[in-house]
Amino acid sequence: MFGAMSAPKGTNLTWHVGEVDKDARAAAHGHRGAVLWFTGLSGSGKSTIGHRVERMLVDRGAFAYVLDGDNIRHGLNSDLGFSPEDREENIRRIGEVSRLFADAGALVVSAFISPYRTDRDRIRGLMGEGEFVEVFVDTPLEICEARDPKGLYKKARAGEISNFTGLDAPYEAPQNPEVHLLTAGLSVDEAAAQVVRYLEEQNILGDS
Secondary structure, three states: OOOOOOOOOOOOOOOOOOOOOHHHHHHHHOEOOEEEEEEOOOOOOHHHHHHHHHHHHHHOOOOEEEEEHHHHHHOOOOOOOOOHHHHHHHHHHHHHHHHHHHHOOOEEEEEOOOOOHHHHHHHHHHOOOOOEEEEEEEOOHHHHHHHOOOOHHHHHHOOOOOOOEOOOEOOOOOOOOOEEEEHHHOOHHHHHHHHHHHHHHOOOEOOO
């Protein structure tokens, strides 16, 4: 059963429970559903490592899918900007989508800056025990800025972008993430392998 949900505005609504439960889905997929929540600064490597994790999982027969921050903002969240309020709504929506993926039995890789600790904790609260895996992609700001793959830091420094995380907007680092990736000393494959190893150790990932 899902964790606490926000109350819908509509009335006369009922949550419907189907004939297939989580145990049946786990048996069908060979693993339990879970949300792998990658958080870190822009340019930290969240998407790159997340996609490598997806590749590793799919190669061993798992049902895995990446929800990428930029991709979501092209569709579902195209109406949102980067104000604190819009950031909160962005994470709320993707948290709900991630929960549905996990309930379907997927290992969903959510790669978002998600700078606010309370927002990440709220998503954790939606999930069942052990179903939320916070992955802190811990890359120093100077490395992220030196990479600057999208040229965003340069634009932010020039005043063309405001509310940029790590510069003029805060980033609240996880205090007790399930997986802490110190990427300055890791290759992409090594970082991804740490995440997969955690899933194995927690019996989330079966012998698929």
